[in-house]
Amino acid sequence: MTRISNATEEPDGPGRRERKKAATRQALSDAALRLFLEKGFDRVKVAEIAAAADTALTTLFAHFPGGKEAIVLEDGAEREAALTAAVRGRAGGVSVLEALRAFFAGRGPFAPDPGPEFLLKVRLVVATPALRAYARQMWTGCEEALARVMAEECGRPADELSLRILARYVLEIPDLAGSGPDPRRALDLAFDHLERGWPGV
Structure with missing residues (x-):
């Protein structure tokens, strides 16, 4: 059977992957800043940031290997x-x-x-x-x-x-x-x- 492609479907190419990465980084940055402002930097654990951004802890460290400081200030x-x-x-x-x-x-x-x-x-x-x-x-x-x-x-x-x-x-x-x-x-x-x-x- 021939599969009928959806004209609106976007292939998972490099452009889409990069946008997904950027969106994940932004979600982590936003969650971290919100938590830091609410609770104070020293009282927030990286696991809380990952949970608030609905990502895995391994994903957080893949994007920000420098930890909490890097989420705010990059590398x-x-x-x-x-x-x-x-x-x-x-x-x-x-x-x-x-x-x-x-x-x-x-x-x-x-x-x-x-x-x-x-x-x-x-x-x-x-x-x-x-x-x-x-x-x-x-x-x-x-x-x-x-x-x-x-x-x-x-x-x-x-x-x-x-x-x-x-x-x-x-x-x-x-x-x-x-x-x-x-x-x-x-x-x-x-x-x-x-x-x-x-x-x-």
């Missing part, structure tokens, strides 16, 4: 890729530090309109020592990659200590400036100092 791979792309892809005549200032100005607490849900997340991170430490670790973990791309773009040795120091300072800015009453002003103040200290970058 460092995207940050590292975005940082290096901001430096390599900057327009002609734009310095490395100008490109990094613009990069941070469009992200997280420095963005012009982060939205109410993101502001809730920022407050949660600032008020939770484990989350704040994880966020800082995610940025400082990009130090080697950032120092390397700065050296490439400036034509300097890859192991130049001055550039490693600069990379470390840049990557401390989200933690130092992102939690204050005026994050964007703090961001500009930090980069103003760095541009005076490293005028050739």
Whole structure:
């Protein structure tokens, strides 16, 4: 017997699988944020998050192997890729530090309109020592990659200590400036100092 296909049926191709993965990640993120805000980060177990999102615990760890902190803050791979792309892809005549200032100005607490849900997340991170430490670790973990791309773009040795120091300072800015009453002003103040200290970058 010939099977009559349903015209509205969508094959389980790569596009559909990716959408299902994204939907699962979003469901886990939403459930986690809701529980963290209701009960406090330290009082929520990963099993509760999985149950609230109607997923298995193994599914949660497949999407977020870093555990609870990663559900809120993701991992460092995207940050590292975005940082290096901001430096390599900057327009002609734009310095490395100008490109990094613009990069941070469009992200997280420095963005012009982060939205109410993101502001809730920022407050949660600032008020939770484990989350704040994880966020800082995610940025400082990009130090080697950032120092390397700065050296490439400036034509300097890859192991130049001055550039490693600069990379470390840049990557401390989200933690130092992102939690204050005026994050964007703090961001500009930090980069103003760095541009005076490293005028050739």
